[in-house]
Amino acid sequence: MELHNIGIPEMKIANLFEDIEILKEVQVLAQKIIKDDPNLETNDNKKLSILVRDKFTKRIEM
Numbered sequence: 001m002e003l004h005n006i007g008i009p010e011m012k013i014a015n016l017f018e019d020i021e022i023l024k025e026v027q028v029l030a031q032k033i034i035k036d037d038p039n040l041e042t043n044d045n046k047k048l049s050i051l052v053r054d055k056f057t058k059r060i061e062m
Contacts, residue, residue, distance in 0.1 A: 014023055033045060040049035 016023070033040075033048070037045050040046065040052070
């Protein structure tokens with residue numbers, strides 16, 4: 001499965017000064033997702049699970 005087709009853009013490094021507010025919002029949302037669905041098993045989180053697994057698997061294999 002090609003993950004670029006699921007609507008999630010490539011990750012990029014944020015500018016901490018310019019992006020602090022959005023980073024705080026994302027942190028809160030990420031914590032809520034992990035609290036509500038720690039294994040990312042719901043339909044809403046399956047694509048996220050695949051994306052995370054793909055990103056980290058590629059980095060580990062390097």
